[in-house]
Amino acid sequence: MSPIQEPSPANPAASALALEFCGERHQLDPGAEFTIGREGDLVIDENPYLHRRFLAIGYEFGMWWIANVGSLLSATVTDGTGQVQAWLAPGARLPIVFETMHVMFSAGSTTYDFTLHSDGDHFNTSAITLNSAGSTTMMPVTLTTSQRMLVVALAEHVLRQGVPGRGEIPSSADAAARLGWSLTTFNRKLDNVCEKLDKIGVHGLRGGRGRLATNRRARLVEYAVASRLVGPDDLELLDASETAPPASPALG
Incomplete structure (x- = not known):
């Protein structure tokens, strides 16, 4: 990610963003990049399959962003309802635009997940599609x-x-x-x-x-x-x- 910018008319003051992992809540500072991995601001685990620095969260261009700064692992990012999902590959980054975002990733045989909570303005995914029977249509696939x-x-x-x-x-x-x-x-x-x-x-x-x-x-x-x-x-x-x-x- 590029260096964090100071607030300005084009880069307004950041909304509050918190990260929840294993029952602990971390309040993020918009003036500093927050790193996640085997080392960093949030040490996930000593799992040797996990990158030392895997994900980074920072504030720039008036938005919070999550970036994959690793070289091998990918992460799955969804909104709070699970209806919007993105695949965060190495080198990719996404804006944090929902009130609640879930992040999941795997290293070896272990799967990790954490939740991001924001109080800024967000896209609305509460509108869901109902079929003729009135039940919620969530997935385009049916399992036996x-x-x-x-x-x-x-x-x-x-x-x-x-x-x-x-x-x-x-x-x-x-x-x-x-x-x-x-x-x-x-x-x-x-x-x-x-x-x-x-x-x-x-x-x-x-x-x-x-x-x-x-x-x-x-x-x-x-x-x-x-x-x-x-x-x-x-x-x-x-x-x-x-x-x-x-x-x-x-x-x-």
Whole structure:
């Protein structure tokens, strides 16, 4: 990011911006860049897969901005409703234009999230589309019950968090065991879910050279939780699977 500018008619006084992580709240100073990573103003974790300086938040041109100053990792940024989502790749930056913004990212098998709270003027995402039955239309994709169970099994630790922080992503073998499925069944369904989301433009889910399965699982959790594709209420699917008699899950 370029040097922070002093307030002027073209760069007015900044609105208040606070960051919440693991139950702690940090009030940001518009006169100084706030860095996030393995080192910096907010030390997320000692995770060796996390950049020393991954994200930076600063105030310039009359707005707060969040920038990815890392070289490998990306972050998922959403508004408070999950209806607006952006993929923050290395070198990219975004203006902070919503009252509440959630930021999620993964390093190795761990997914982290924090929340930004602003009191400035914001875009309004409260207007939502209703279908003819009056229910809320949130997602352009529909998951089968078994596909939803797979996503919830991967996101379980993140969904059970009481406050923004960190959650471990299980291995495919552990998630398959959690559901009572074979690893072959789990991997086939993971392929199906990732293909379905890739077709609607979700980045980071297609396999390929240099892209590990761990990254794909973590990216799936990021997208599903940030976009409200799954939520804490879906955890009951896992509880139900524990009491249900063993059965081969349906295709899809």
